[in-house]
Amino acid sequence: MFAVKTNVLMIVTIIMIMSFGIFGETISKTNSETKLIADLLAGYHPSVVPSDNGPVEVGMGFGMGYFDFIDETKELAIANGFLFRFWFDHRLQWSADDYNGTQVITIDRNTIWVPHIQVENSVTVKEPTDGQLRVLSSGRVSFNQPLHIEFICDMDLTYFPYDKQSCNIEFGSFLYTTEFVNLTASSYPFVIPNASLVKSAKDFQVTTFTVKRNEPYSQFVAPYGFADVTYTIGLKRQSNAYTAKLIIPSVLSSFLILATFLIPAASKEKITLCGILFLCLLLLIALLHTTVPGTGETILGQLLAFSLFVDFFATIMAVVSYNIKVNGIWSRKDSDIMLKDIKTNSDSQSDSGDKTLVTPPSMPSRKLAWLRYIDAISFIVFSIVFVIGVSVIMTQRE
Template identity: 25%
Template sequence: LSTMQTHLSLQPLLCCSGAQGKFAYKLLHDLFANYSNALRPVEDTDRALNVTLQITLSQIIDMDERNQVLTAYLWIRQVWVDAYLTWDKDDYDGIDTIRIPSSYVWKPDIVLYNNADDQFTGSMETNVVIRYDGQVMWDSPAITKSSCKVDVSYFPFDGQQCRLTFGSWTYNGNQIDLLNGLDTGDLTDFVDNVEWEVLGMPAKRNVIIYGCCSEPYPDITYTLLLKRRASFYIFNLLLPCIMISFLAPLGFYLPADSGEKVSLGVTVLLALTVFQLLVAESMPPSENVPLIGKYYIATMTMITASTALTIFIMNIHHCGPGAKPVPKWAKKFILQYMARLFFVYEVGESCKSPKRQLGHLPTSPQQELLPPCLCHHNSLMRNVEYIANCFRDQKAAQKRSGEWKKVAKVMDRIFMWIFFIMVFFMSMLIMAKAI
C-alpha cells in the first residue's frame, strides 16, 4: 500500500517534468526556426552590441623566461544580448533559461591579441546559457599562451608584468563595444604557483585607432602582476656561490711552498663559471644582465685578480740568494708597520723582541797571539778566513731571501683580508635584495 501511494505521489512530478521537457523542445524549435548564427544579432545595425568580458585566472602553468611566453589556464566569460533569442516564459511553462551548444548561436570573435601559441587553439566549445530576455552568457575554459616582455635585471628577486589583451578581431567599436565585467581579474579560484606569487590582475579598457582603419577598436587589457619566489634560487644558485667565493681569499693563507695556491683559485673560478652557465641557459639573450649574473661576474673578476696577485706574490717568495736586498721603504713600511698590523711574525719573533742582528764572526784570540814567525800557519789562516767569508756570504743571502719571504707573507695576509671584506660586502649587497 505504501509503495502504491509513493508511486501515485510521484506521477504529477513526472508529468510536469515530461511536460516541461516538451516545452523545452518546442522553445528550441521556435527560437532557431529562422535564426542564423552568421550575422550580428541586433535589430538596429547602426547601434553597437555591448559585450561584457570577465576573466578568471585559475592557474599559471608555465613562465618561459627565455622565450618570453606565459602559459595560463583561464575561465573566460562573455555576456551579450541576442535580440532574436527572446521569448515569453509564460508560453513555455515558465522556462526562463535554456542551455544549448555554443555553435548554435552567434558569438563575438573575441581573441587574445598577444597570442603566442603556434597552434592557435581557442576557447573550448562549451554550452551557452540563454535567458528569456535574450541575454547570452558563455563561460569557456581556455589554456592561453601569451607573449610577455620579461625584464630579468633583478633576477632572482624580480617581478614581472604580463599583459593579456582581449578584443574583437573583425568588428570595430561601432559594431561591438567591449566592456569590463570587473575592474580586475577574478583570483578567487586561483591555484598557488610554486615559483610565482600573484600580486594582482587589474583590468583596463582601451580604445585604439590603428593605422589601417579610421574606426576605433576597443580592447580590455589585463595586467598580471607577478613576483618571483626566490627561495629556490637562493639555496641552489646564490648560497653555493657565496660559500665558494669565501674560499678564494683563503688562497692567500696557504703556504707558498704547498704548491696549491694557484690551483685553488683556478678551481673556484671554474666552479663559478658552471653556475654562470646555468643562469645564462634559463635567461633570455638580452642586454640586461641579471643581478645574480652581475654578482657572478664581479666574483669571477675578483678571483681572477686574486689568482694573478698570488702568482706575483709567489715570485717574490721564491726570490733566490742572488736577489737584490729589500728596499728601505719596503723594510720600513711592510716589514715593520704592516707586519705588526697584520700579526705576521717569524718563529720565535714577537712584536716586543728585537731582531737578531747578524754580526761578524769573532776572531779567535789565539790567532791574534800567534807570533809572526810561525809562517807555516799562513796557509791555515787563509783557509779559515775563506771559510768564514763563505759563511758570512751564506748568512747574508739567507737574510735577503728570508726578508723577501716575509714581504711575500705580509702581502698575502694584506690581500687576504682585503678580498675577505670585498666578498662580505658583495654578499651583503646581493642578500639585501632578498629582504
C-alpha cells in the same frame, strides 16, 4: 476486502493521472522551446552584428585557475581557466507568456552571433569547438567555455633568484572596432580577478591578478579603435632552493677570495687556494647559466664574473710573488750589499776561529713590500664592490 481493493485502485489511478500530467507538461514545454528557437532563428543571420542604436556592449571575464611557466628559456607560460562573455541581442527577445512561460533556453554557438575574441599575445589556444549559449527572454546572452592558453611572458631576470615577474594576457578582437563592439571587463563578482584563487607551479607564487581595458590601436582607425582587455598576473619566485644551491656558495666563495689577499704574498698556499676558488667560480657560473632562463643578465652573474676576474688577478700576483721569492730579482746595489755582509760575517768568524759555514743574509723584505700594498688595495676595493653587490641582491628578497 472489496474496500481495500477499491482504495488501491484509486491510488494507482491518481498516480497515473499525475504521471501523465507531468509527462504532458514536459512535452508541452519541450514543444514550446522547440517552437521558440525556430521562431527566433527564422531569418536570423549569425554574421550580422546585433547592433541597435550603438555598439554591442560585450562584457568579458577570465576566471584563471592555474598558471605555470612551460619554458622559461623561451619565456612561454600557460594559463587554464574559464572565459565568460555577456552581451544583449535584441533579435533574441521574446515574451515568456507566449511560449508556456519559457524564460531561458540554450542555443548552439554556431547558430547565433558570437563576439570574436582572441588572445592577442598567445602562441596556442585550446578551446572547445562546440558549446551551448544561455539566452534569457530579455535578449541577454551568456557564453562560458574552458580555455587553455600558451602565451608569451617577457621576463626581467636582473634580480634572479629574487625576481618578480609580470605577465599579461591580452583579450581583444581585430575584427570589430569600438564602432560595432565595445569590449569591457565584466563587473560580475564571480569573474573579478582574485589572486588567492589561482594555483601556480612550485617556482612561482601569484601575488596579484588585475584587469584593465585599453584601446592601443585607436590612432590607426580613428575615431574608433580596437579595444582589448588585459589581465596582469604578478608573480614572485620561490627562491629558497636557489638560495641554497646558488646564493650561499657564491657568497662564501667570494668571501674566500677576500681571504686570499690576507695570506702572505709569496706563499704557495695562496696559489693553491686561488686555483681551487677559480674552479669553484667556473662551476657556479656554469650552474647559473643552466639555471637562469634565456639570456637574461643577472646581478648574481655579474658578481660571479667580477669575482672570477679578481681571483685570476690574485692568482697571477701570487705566482709572481712566489717567483720573486724563489729566484730573486736583485739590483747591483743589492748584490754589493749582500757581498759586503758575507765578507763581514766571514772575517768575524775567522777571527774567532769558528769554521761554521757562512750563510747569505735573507732577501730584503722591501722587495715584496709593493706586492703587499697591491694586496691591501685589492682587498679594500673588492670588499666595497662585494658588499654593494650582495646588498643589492639581498634587498630584493622582500
